[in-house]
Amino acid sequence: MSKVTSPSWTSDEMMAVAAARELGDGTVCFVGIGLPSTAANLARSTHAPNAVLIYESGCIGAKPDRIPPSIGDGILSRTADSVISVPEIFSYWLQAGRIDVGFLGAAQVDRWGNINTTVVGQYASPKVRLPGAGGAPEIAASCARVIITLRHNPRALVERIDFVTSLGHGDGSGIRQRLGLPGAGPRAIITDLGILRFDEERCHFVLREIHPGVNVEEVVEATGWALEVSPDVRETAPPSETELAALRSFTGA
Amino acid sequence: MTTFSTLHDAVATHVRDGDTVALEGFTHLIPFAAGHEIIRQGRKNLTLVRMTPDIIYDQLIGMGCATKLIFSWAGNPGAGSLHRFRDAVERGVPHKLEIEEHSHAGMATRFATSASGLPFGILRGYAGTDLVSVTQNIRFVQCPFTGESLAAVPRLDLDVGIICAQQADRAGNVMLWGISGVQKETILGARRSIVLVEEVVDFFSPHVNGVVLPNWVVDTIAVVPSGSFPSYAQDYSERANAFYAYWESVSRDRDIFLSWMKDHVLDTRDHSEFLSSLDSSLKEGVGV
Numbered sequence: 001m002s003k004v005t006s007p008s009w010t011s012d013e014m015m016a017v018a019a020a021r022e023l024g025d026g027t028v029c030f031v032g033i034g035l036p037s038t039a040a041n042l043a044r045s046t047h048a049p050n051a052v053l054i055y056e057s058g059c060i061g062a063k064p065d066r067i068p069p070s071i072g073d074g075i076l077s078r079t080a081d082s083v084i085s086v087p088e089i090f091s092y093w094l095q096a097g098r099i100d101v102g103f104l105g106a107a108q109v110d111r112w113g114n115i116n117t118t119v120v121g122q123y124a125s126p127k128v129r130l131p132g133a134g135g136a137p138e139i140a141a142s143c144a145r146v147i148i149t150l151r152h153n154p155r156a157l158v159e160r161i162d163f164v165t166s167l168g169h170g171d172g173s174g175i176r177q178r179l180g181l182p183g184a185g186p187r188a189i190i191t192d193l194g195i196l197r198f199d200e201e202r203c204h205f206v207l208r209e210i211h212p213g214v215n216v217e218e219v220v221e222a223t224g225w226a227l228e229v230s231p232d233v234r235e236t237a238p239p240s241e242t243e244l245a246a247l248r249s250f251t252g253a
Numbered sequence: 254m255t256t257f258s259t260l261h262d263a264v265a266t267h268v269r270d271g272d273t274v275a276l277e278g279f280t281h282l283i284p285f286a287a288g289h290e291i292i293r294q295g296r297k298n299l300t301l302v303r304m305t306p307d308i309i310y311d312q313l314i315g316m317g318c319a320t321k322l323i324f325s326w327a328g329n330p331g332a333g334s335l336h337r338f339r340d341a342v343e344r345g346v347p348h349k350l351e352i353e354e355h356s357h358a359g360m361a362t363r364f365a366t367s368a369s370g371l372p373f374g375i376l377r378g379y380a381g382t383d384l385v386s387v388t389q390n391i392r393f394v395q396c397p398f399t400g401e402s403l404a405a406v407p408r409l410d411l412d413v414g415i416i417c418a419q420q421a422d423r424a425g426n427v428m429l430w431g432i433s434g435v436q437k438e439t440i441l442g443a444r445r446s447i448v449l450v451e452e453v454v455d456f457f458s459p460h461v462n463g464v465v466l467p468n469w470v471v472d473t474i475a476v477v478p479s480g481s482f483p484s485y486a487q488d489y490s491e492r493a494n495a496f497y498a499y500w501e502s503v504s505r506d507r508d509i510f511l512s513w514m515k516d517h518v519l520d521t522r523d524h525s526e527f528l529s530s531l532d533s534s535l536k537e538g539v540g541v
Contacts, residue, residue, distance in 0.1 A: 033331065056357060057279050057432045069331030069494050072280020074487055077431045083462040086279055086304065086434050087365040090358040095377050118354075123387050129342045131328035134305075138358040138378045167381035179380045180401070 009239050011192035012151075014211045016042055016247055017239040019103070019149045019190045028052040029101045030094060030139050033071045035149045036103035038250060041067060045246045054099065056135040058084045067250045090135070094142050097182050102143030104136055106150050108161040111204040111225045113148060113168025113186030115140065116161040123163060133165050140166035145187045152191035158224040172203035193219045195236065202228065209236045255425030255468040260449065260475040260524065264290040267445045267473065268299075272412040275302040275443065276309060279434025280330060280492070282417040283484035284449050285309045286477045286524035292316050293519060302409055304360045304435060308483070308500050311335040312518070314350060315510055321351040323409070325360040332497045336504040346507065354388055359406050364435040367408040367442025379404045414443030417481040418466070419489060421450045422457055425468035430460035431487030437464055446472045449480040451489045477524050479541045491539040499535055 009017075012035075019039035023029055025048040031040045037055075041064060044051045053062045057072040061081030068075050077083045084092075093099065107130050108116040117136060121127030140146050146168075150156050168186045169176060176185050186205075189196040195209035207219055207229045220227050239247070258266070268274060268291055276284045288309035291299075300321040303310055307329060313319055315337030327338050341350035355363070358378045366374035375394065380402075385391050394405045416436045418429035427448050429436055440446045448471050457465070479489075483496035503513045521527045528541060 057281070057434070059432065069497070070280050070492065071330065072432050072434075073492060074281070074431065074485060077281070077462075077487065083432060085437065086357070087361040087438065090361045091365075091376070095358065118383070123383070126343055129327075129339045131334075132324065132326050132354055133356040133382075133384060134326035135357040137356040137382050137384065138376070141378065141380065164381070164383040170381060175381055181380060182377070 009244055011211065013239060013244065013247055014236070015149065015151070015190060015192040017243045018195060018211070018236055019147065020046065020243070022147050022188060022190070023048050023051050023101060026050045026052075027100045028054065028098065029103060030054050030056070030099045030135070030143055031103050032105055032135070034105055036105060038067050038247070039149065040103060041250055042243065042247050045250075046243055054089070054093065056086070056089060058086055058089045060084065060093070090138060094135070094138055097142060099143045100145070102139035102146045104139060104146060104148050104166065106148055106156070108156055108158050109148055109150065109189060110158060110161050110168070112170060112172050113146070113189065113198060113205060114161055114164050114170065115148065115166040115168060116163045118163040118165045120162055136166040140168065140185065141181045141183060143183045145184050148186050148189045150189070150191060152193040152219065152222045154222055154224040157222070169198065169203060193222060204228070206230050207233055209234055211236045212238045255471045255474055257425070257474050257476070260286055260290050260477050260480070263447045263473040263475045264294055267413050267447055268296055269412070270296055271298045273300040273302060273410055274413045274415065275409070275411050275439050276415045277303060277435055277439040278417060278481065278484055279305060279432055281432040281434065281484060282429060282436060282486055283307070283309060283481050284415045284417045285482060285484060286449060286480035286527070287415045287447060288313055289518045289524065289527060291318060292514070302411065304357055305330070306335065306338065308335070308497065311337040311500070311504055312514065314338050314341050315347070315504070315507070316514060317347045319350060320348070321353065323353040323355070325355045325357045329497055329500060331494070333501045337510060340507065353390060354384060355391070355406065356384065359391065359404065361435060363406050363409045364438035364442055366406070367411060368438040371408060373405050373407045375403045375405050377403060409442060411439070411443035413445045413447065414439035415447045415449075416440060417449045417486060419451050419486050420457065421448070421453050421474045421476075423453060423455065425471060425474055426457070427466040427471055427474065428457045428460070428463055430463040433462070433464050437466065440466055440470060446470070448474050449477045450474055451478055451480070451486050452476065479528060480524055482528060482539070482541050483535070485539065490541055493535060493539045493541070495537065496535045
């Protein structure tokens with residue numbers, strides 16, 4: 001359960017609102033299920049009515065009026081501009097570089113935005129077997145930019161991830177350029193406590209915003225690596241009435 | 254040429270111990286009824302292939318039908334884990350399960366390559382990930398024209414491809430619409446194929462984004478209404494989200510799982526008896 005950070009909204013709602021604000025109007029967005037789907041739909045119903053939502057099930061331009069529990073829900077195909085096969089979505093659309101933003105979740109992420117959704121522990125004898133890659137490795141490689149959303153705690157934002165399912169910025173020494181990856185990689189990590197942004201000069205993620213009611217020490221404490229805090233760290237604008245009303249119409253809260 | 258048969262006979266004819274089998278469906282049109290029939294007939298040592306193994310693969314793995322799984326995302330969408338799959342991978346219960354793990358883009362390429370009759374396919378993918386070191390079937394080749402390094406994955410060596418579709422006509426042509434996943438590639442990429450349909454019609458009506466498989470590429474059609482339950486067939490049924498949530502409580506404990514499988518799968522004769530055996534709350538509002 002998400003904790004209540006103020007009488008009027010939860011930390012999960014703040015996270016969804018902050019993630020939605022990352023999407024500009026007209027942005028073409030590859031959406032995973034869960035928080036990414038909530039945030040993208042919130043953006044579409046508020047400040048970005050022309051955002052194009054693409055689901056890996058082959059639904060292009062889906063316009064659901066509720067948050068579907070799976071990426072293959074009938075509401076997505078019935079409201080889409082086009083429904084195409086899975087080989088086509090990954091080859092003609094993602095690989096060919098037609099997507100602006102990839103929205104990904106993570107079980108573990110490190111300071112360079114590398115993502116693990118495969119195993120906790122050793123691959124051959126895992127402590128916890130997670131679902132695996134899905135579309136994420138190529139979303140992380142080929143979208144123009146990537147936004148990561150997850151709840152903030154030291155088991156999720158870790159010093160070293162157990163498995164690189166999807167490549168962020170490697171060890172910060174320019175691996176994306178060496179590999180010739182088309183996309184710029186993760187630019188923001190949005191959590192229930194604040195927003196980390198990729199710092200081009202330092203080549204790792206830096207805390208840039210804290211959500212209302214959260215202090216910097218809390219965020220540092222909840223991060224598994226020695227989190228660098230931007231000298232001009234500021235407070236995220238709280239969710240507006242409009243944003244909250246739209247979000248709750250989706251989530252039924 | 255296509256033949257029509259019962260699902261029992263289709264599985265008995267086409268699915269053999271040790272086969273490599275794909276029961277595909279990208280959330281939509283998943284052939285659950287065929288998975289249950291494979292379990293009833295006690296198939297063993299199967300290599301199971303699926304982009305998104307979900308509850309039916311959890312059941313096949315938990316019942317000991319599979320020795321290997323080739324996949325890209327194994328979970329219960331929107332509900333939680335596949336506990337029988339996790340037990341097999343984390344603890345070797347009921348026996349060790351070999352896994353071969355890819356990304357969706359890699360698996361989609363493998364399906365398309367199989368349908369194309371090519372030995373391997375290429376994609377711009379996997380670079381810099383640990384999947385490359387744990388999965389032997391991910392290699393890299395150099396483009397002969399530009400020199401670019403590209404990932405290469407082999408075709409899927411499918412003995413049997415099984416899918417659901419909405420309709421067949423009397424000549425045995427098959428039509429499906431809505432989310433089409435890798436349904437077409439599963440049929441075209443396999444040596445033998447089974448399609449479960451909701452009904453047989455005299456003539457197909459056009460559907461936006463409809464896919465037609467001509468009768469000479471489909472081996473056997475079985476008419477199984479709601480054969481995809483708890484998945485769905487667009488314009489025939491809705492996804493039974495309540496069942497997906499409920500599965501978490503069944504699959505978590507192996508004894509509860511085994512007794513559930515006995516009551517609802519092993520001790521039912523066919524899919525309509527399976528559906529009748531379920532509590533009505535699991536079927537509410539989905540049109541089954």
